[in-house]
Amino acid sequence: MAKQRKNKVRWQAVVLLIAIGLVALYAGARVVYGRLGAPVTVAQDTTVTVPAGSSTVEIADQLAEAGLIRDARFFRSYAKDSGIDSQLKAGVYQFEAGQWSVKEIGELMTSGGNVETDVSITVPEGLKVSQIARIFADAGVADYDAFLDYCENGAFPYDYLPQPGAVPEPGNRLEGFLFPDTYKIDPAWTEQQIVDMLLSQFDKTWEENQFQARAEEMGKSVYDIVIMASLVEKEAVIESDRALIAGVFYNRLARGMSLQSCATIQFLYDEPKPQLLNSDLTVESPYNTYKYSGLPPAPIASPGLASLQAALYPEDSEYLYFRARTDGSHRFSVTLEEHNNKQPGDQ
DSSP states (O other): OHHHHHHHHHHHHHHHHHHHHHHHHHHHHHHHHHHHHSOEEESSOEEEEEOTTOOHHHHHHHHHHTTSSSOHHHHHHHHHHHTOTTTOOOEEEEEOSEEEOHHHHHHHTTTTOSSOOOEEEEEOTTOOHHHHHHHHHHTTSSOHHHHHHHHHHOOOSOTTSOOTTOSOTTOOTTTTTSOOEEEEEOTTOOHHHHHHHHHHHHHHHHHHTTHHHHHHHHTOOHHHHHHHHHHHHHHOOSGGGHHHHHHHHHHHHHTTOOOOOHHHHHTTSSSOOSSOOTTGGGOOOTTOTTTSOSSOSSOSSOOOHHHHHHHHSOOOOOOOEEEEBTTSOEEEESSHHHHHSOOTTBO
């Protein structure tokens, strides 16, 4: 019996020692945990850029390297325990100078970034698809060739667009439909996303202004209206001339006259000529409205809202001709004789 009591005491002592050890270990772990999880004081504003596809391990390493957390392994453990490890997002994060807790950092890292990275890009009225592609390429948010290729060969949900290869050179399938506006572009976007946004803006503008009903009233297709609007965009300089110019073109079409628009000749050149020669007016191209009657086979530029409105609501007149003045306005005439009678200020 005495021996059994000694063994019992011995085991109780062992258990007590183990318990004391566990308590000490737990206390030590709490100390370490508290130290590693203590807020960090950031001396100055610090920016961290997390690339797309970054893992929790990579994000934790970035934060540790930037001095925002004390230990990468601790942050990984915290992210897993708190359930945010699958919610950490790529983006640009700015941490202002001051104290940051692990919890605050973790919550911010699930937001997708707190720094504006979008690029503001303006597409002016009257540009060709190739010129628009160059704007985005020069801004560093698109590849020029990939942009043009998608414009020509992409799959788009708009039945008014021609099929790939249907537009004669030098035109592009989306000529006239990349709507002029100012856009916020995420540098991470693809060429497809950029083009889709420009197309969507055209479609939205068309729908919101109820242009379809007016086009049907005129017996015109969306494509014909955009072609006419593109001519107006390239010919008009001042606002008050747009509807009159559209009216002149419609009058000439109604009489079977060729449009004789210099803008359709300029479309054939990479850079506009300061002055067209008589030889330019005889160049062989379906876009040459001096040689071929009717509308050109495709738009020659992207028209803005004002030119679309002019094409849909032309000003009624008897004019068949217009001549540019040096101030950018136009003089309108009913007869060829009046048109050829050059006045002061005419070009």
